[in-house]
Amino acid sequence: MIRTNTAFLDFILANQDRYPKSLVQELSIEKGHKLIRQRSLVNAVSIINEGIAKCYLYQDDGTDFILEFFGPGEVVGEIEMLNNEFSFAAVEALTPMTVLRLTRDRFIELLTKDPVFNNHVLKLLAGKVKYKATRFSFTQTHTLEQTLTKMLEDMPDLLEVISKKDLVSYLGITKRSLNRTLKNLKEQGHI
Amino acid sequence: MIRTNTAFLDFILANQDRYPKSLVQELSIEKGHKLIRQRSLVNAVSIINEGIAKCYLYQDDGTDFILEFFGPGEVVGEIEMLNNEFSFAAVEALTPMTVLRLTRDRFIELLTKDPVFNNHVLKLLAGKVKYKATRFSFTQTHTLEQTLTKMLEDMPDLLEVISKKDLVSYLGITKRSLNRTLKNLKEQGHI
DNA sequence: CGCGTAATTGAAAAGTATCAACACTGGTGG
């Protein structure tokens, strides 16, 4: 459930000649800092090197909805760059992070001139579509108990890594429901 | 809610010299026919010219979940082609359709050699990500009544175009809930 | 120890699902 893309990150890191530090700037990001603000102009693409971020939407009523958790190799800002639109989601560091940052012009240039880079971005987008589709479908057609059980199977240390507050936003439910369901799972010995 | 991409379709149709009939085959599809089967090999990409299709996942328990309705200009099969995986969803014609079909090799070739085509595909994927994200977020954080109200605002002829059965699958709810909520909206005069 | 904040829990209300019965429609074959 924390998405990564080591193939892409390894590729960038292994080809310092093609992607030198002068063009792919390495940045440190503090926990809590926003890599992208919602409904703002995005002028750089960031590839996550270390750390975890949450990508989320906030609604008019003040509730957040977390779309994905991003880990190493995942890319943020590319959707806005391609669509040439304001950001539709926000991205915020959940841990201290380091990212590799490309300016708009550099990103576009690599997309057009570097076929391998281009192909990585295509695959990356296809992966995001597929991830969202399958997750959406699953949560929509399963009960909260089933969804949580599966998440805990896939990632046993889930509750240590992700705060309950974020988990609630990720599932689109209330704290109350999460607590009740977790308690049920514990009583059933599934956890 | 029925997604289209006229920019892409117009581009293909307006450049018959670059995309001749010999390479971009035009096909007629009957209502009910599956353009893509779930968990099968996909060996062609189809661009919808006319008609509407549903893109859906079927779960183990027999229920369908509709991800998107595709109209003119939308593309199916490109995710599987890029990821080099079996299809994760099925696509089925809801009306008689015509599509423009590219073989796998032809699609890859255009992606690598035709920058304009490549850019259209990038934008298309970015659009799919954004659409799924915003829809997912909305339905997850709003009640059925709110979701239906918004859908009917965006598309007043919704109920004439999409069968209730499909609407139910799209929303991940039961027939009963849809009927009750529609009745409420009518009584409130919102419809 | 006591205070403020965050996390948990209980009870009532709202929202949905389940189940079962029944109506409508468009074929199909006797």
Next chain:
DNA sequence: CCACCAGTGTTGATACTTTTCAATTACGCG
């Protein structure tokens, strides 16, 4: 031409799940 059938749509009664909201407990820290 009618009987039948399968698929789709409608509705009522009831049970279940989740939210809401307020009350309570737990925790960190001066």
